[in-house]
Amino acid sequence: MVLVFAEATNGQFKKAAFEAVTYGFKTAQSLGTQCLALTLGNVENGGQLGQYGAAKVYNVADASLNSFDSQVYASVIAQAAENLGATVIVLCHNSTGKSLIGRLAAKLNAGSVSAVKSLPDTNGGFKVKKGVYSGKATATYDITSDIKIVSLASNEVRPAKSGNDVAMEELSLNVPASKVKVLEVKRQEGIVPLPEAEIVVSAGRGMKGPENWGIVEELAQAMGATTACSRPVADADWRPHHEHVGQTGVAIRPNLYIALGISGAIQHLAGVNQSKTIVVINKDPEAPFFKAADYGVVGDLFDVVPRLTAAVKKFKAG
Amino acid sequence: MKLLVCVSKTPDTTAKISFNSDGTKFNEAGVTFIMNPYDEWYALVRAIELVEKNGGTVTLINVGDASNDQTIRKGLAIGATDAVRINAEPKSSLFIAKQIAEYAKNENFDIVFTGKESIDYNGSEVGAMIAEFLDLPFISFANKLDMNGNTATMQREIEGGVEIVEVETPFALSAAKGMAEQRIPNMMGIMKAKSKPFKVVNPVAFPDYAAPIHFDLPNEKGGVKLVDPDDMDELVRLLHEEAKVI
Numbered sequence: 001m002v003l004v005f006a007e008a009t010n011g012q013f014k015k016a017a018f019e020a021v022t023y024g025f026k027t028a029q030s031l032g033t034q035c036l037a038l039t040l041g042n043v044e045n046g047g048q049l050g051q052y053g054a055a056k057v058y059n060v061a062d063a064s065l066n067s068f069d070s071q072v073y074a075s076v077i078a079q080a081a082e083n084l085g086a087t088v089i090v091l092c093h094n095s096t097g098k099s100l101i102g103r104l105a106a107k108l109n110a111g112s113v114s115a116v117k118s119l120p121d122t123n124g125g126f127k128v129k130k131g132v133y134s135g136k137a138t139a140t141y142d143i144t145s146d147i148k149i150v151s152l153a154s155n156e157v158r159p160a161k162s163g164n165d166v167a168m169e170e171l172s173l174n175v176p177a178s179k180v181k182v183l184e185v186k187r188q189e190g191i192v193p194l195p196e197a198e199i200v201v202s203a204g205r206g207m208k209g210p211e212n213w214g215i216v217e218e219l220a221q222a223m224g225a226t227t228a229c230s231r232p233v234a235d236a237d238w239r240p241h242h243e244h245v246g247q248t249g250v251a252i253r254p255n256l257y258i259a260l261g262i263s264g265a266i267q268h269l270a271g272v273n274q275s276k277t278i279v280v281i282n283k284d285p286e287a288p289f290f291k292a293a294d295y296g297v298v299g300d301l302f303d304v305v306p307r308l309t310a311a312v313k314k315f316k317a318g
Numbered sequence: 319m320k321l322l323v324c325v326s327k328t329p330d331t332t333a334k335i336s337f338n339s340d341g342t343k344f345n346e347a348g349v350t351f352i353m354n355p356y357d358e359w360y361a362l363v364r365a366i367e368l369v370e371k372n373g374g375t376v377t378l379i380n381v382g383d384a385s386n387d388q389t390i391r392k393g394l395a396i397g398a399t400d401a402v403r404i405n406a407e408p409k410s411s412l413f414i415a416k417q418i419a420e421y422a423k424n425e426n427f428d429i430v431f432t433g434k435e436s437i438d439y440n441g442s443e444v445g446a447m448i449a450e451f452l453d454l455p456f457i458s459f460a461n462k463l464d465m466n467g468n469t470a471t472m473q474r475e476i477e478g479g480v481e482i483v484e485v486e487t488p489f490a491l492s493a494a495k496g497m498a499e500q501r502i503p504n505m506m507g508i509m510k511a512k513s514k515p516f517k518v519v520n521p522v523a524f525p526d527y528a529a530p531i532h533f534d535l536p537n538e539k540g541g542v543k544l545v546d547p548d549d550m551d552e553l554v555r556l557l558h559e560e561a562k563v564i
């Protein structure tokens with residue numbers, strides 16, 4: 001069996017959960033087995049995971065699972081895996097998945113690979129690929145243990161519908177008491193978090209100062225994008241720290257990354273080089289970022305960006 | 319307080335990455351190695367700050383061969399108390415974590431620090447594995463850590479926000495940007511490091527369940543397509559029709 005842990009936040013699934021179930025379904029097909037999905041705590045409409053290929057959807061409804069503790073979650077997921085006879089476990093490579101994958105591997109004496117970006121090659125092994133050296137290379141791993149655990153990188157698999165809603169079944173498992181007290185959860189409302197964003201508009205020191213960010217926000221809004229920035233911009237407090245992308249900030253892999261007035265230092269690229277398409281707008285034709293870009297515009301961003309925003313609006317208006 | 323900081327050696331952030339001709343081994347020629355930035359700047363420095371304030375010891379631990387000694391000495395120069403190197407090739411995350419957990423299990427550390435990820439394997443795995451082997455709570459991506467007696471208050475990064483959590487020692491964490499500020503070792507630290515206790519121990523037998531068997535460099539980008547700055551309609555058209563991203 002392939003078991004997918006599909007996380008719900010405040011009862012709702014995010015795209016990553018559908019991606020993971022799609023991945024689990026395709027993996028199960030190549031292994032000639034079934035894909036099962038597991039949800040923990042409060043979840044609305046869990047049966048919809050059937051549409052993405054889950055043959056069954058299980059839920060452990062214990063209310064203490066509404067806040068996250070890696071120790072408790074790992075215990076419950078491991079019990080489910082054992083009860084259901086899972087040989088492959090799929091997680092999402094988000095903050096929850098990153099806290100869990102290692103724990104589960106240690107608990108189940110299993111080999112694990114995080115942030116995989118390919119379906120397993122199950123021809124004589126279980127080979128998966130992931131980005132290493134901060135996206136500067138790809139490594140192929142062979143998992144040789146009986147149980148195999150992977151976490152799926154975001155934006156790698158398009159959620160694909162292959163079935164219908166299924167009923168959600170309750171699993172009764174032992175939920176240990178948590179040793180971690182969650183005092184507060186602060187989330188910004190109304191914007192797609194950077195690691196999940198499909199389009200990111202990012203700006204650097206070429207912006208000259210925080211007072212000029214209006215044009216960045218207008219472009220982002222027109223495109224339905226999340227905003228990001230280079231490290232010196234966050235360090236100077238022009239922008240909040242959670243927007244800082246790169247080696248020491250958030251690593252992202254959107255479908256489209258638009259860089260405005262960013263030179264393209266190697267540490268910046270390390271966090272964004274796995275983006276599908278990169279657009280660079282910079283007035284210096286020698287800026288290193290152009291070497292990593294798919295599309296480039298050599299020009300003054302203060303002229304080019306408003307024009308791009310207008311063009312996007314025109315396109316969207318159809 | 320008795321603190322353990324797991325440190326790994328990684329290529330410098332600017333290193334050019336290449337592999338041997340059959341793609342099975344990282345090419346070390348001309349590469350400068352550093353201490354993994356998350357381990358050094360955030361985990362180690364915060365551990366040292368806590369001990370400076372509350373008393374105690376900071377032990378460094380590394381799984382690797384003798385080529386890691388220079389990295390470990392740097393950690394001693396920054397201010398760690400002593401160091402342990404487990405003499406084995408760190409080929410897979412679970413192997414590394416098992417070695418560290420075996421060493422730590424009888425030592426009663428109050429906090430086990432790791433970095434949020436190593437910048438070579440980018441696993442974000444080892445910290446959680448150690449926590450599971452030692453049956454400890456694990457707080458990932460902590461960017462703030464304050465101690466009050468045995469109670470830690472931490473802020474951890476989650477998608478689009480942060481979570482504030484409280485936990486009692488003993489526990490394990492992975493450190494992210496914000497937990498501390500980088501410290502540069504001074505001459506005195508470097509001198510003192512030479513005489514600090516540094517143990518080399520043998521590994522326990524454990525399999526590598528998931529090790530890399532092949533490396534590839536990304537396909538070269540086809541070269542940038544330049545678009546006339548006066549014609550942003552053209553850029554939008556390319557993004558829609560060619561790249562298919564809008």
Ligand SMILES: Cc1cc2nc3c(=O)[nH]c(=O)nc-3n(C[C@H](O)[C@H](O)[C@H](O)COP(=O)(O)OP(=O)(O)OC[C@H]3O[C@@H](n4cnc5c(N)ncnc54)[C@H](O)[C@@H]3O)c2cc1C
Nearest residue numbers: 204205206230231246247248261262263265267283284301
């Ligand atoms: C260990 C380490 C880790 C690091 N981690 C990160 C990281 O995670 N993320 C990160 O971003 N950086 C990181 N850095 C810093 C990195 O090396 C660069 O210094 C930084 O990315 C540069 O930011 P920038 O591109 O915004 O600024 P600059 O390098 O100053 O570039 C500004 C660019 O704007 C262009 N420009 C100026 N005016 C205009 C205009 N009117 N129109 C169009 N273009 C214009 C310029 O031509 C230039 O290319 C790290 C550095 C180190 C040593």
Ligand SMILES: Nc1ncnc2c1ncn2[C@@H]1O[C@H](COP(=O)(O)O)[C@@H](O)[C@H]1O
Nearest residue numbers: 324326381432433435436441442443444
């Ligand atoms: N060989 C090693 N020796 C000691 N600690 C390590 C080693 N490899 C990884 N770590 C620790 O585990 C953290 C996460 O590494 P990783 O799971 O590889 O991303 C690192 O930041 C280190 O703190």
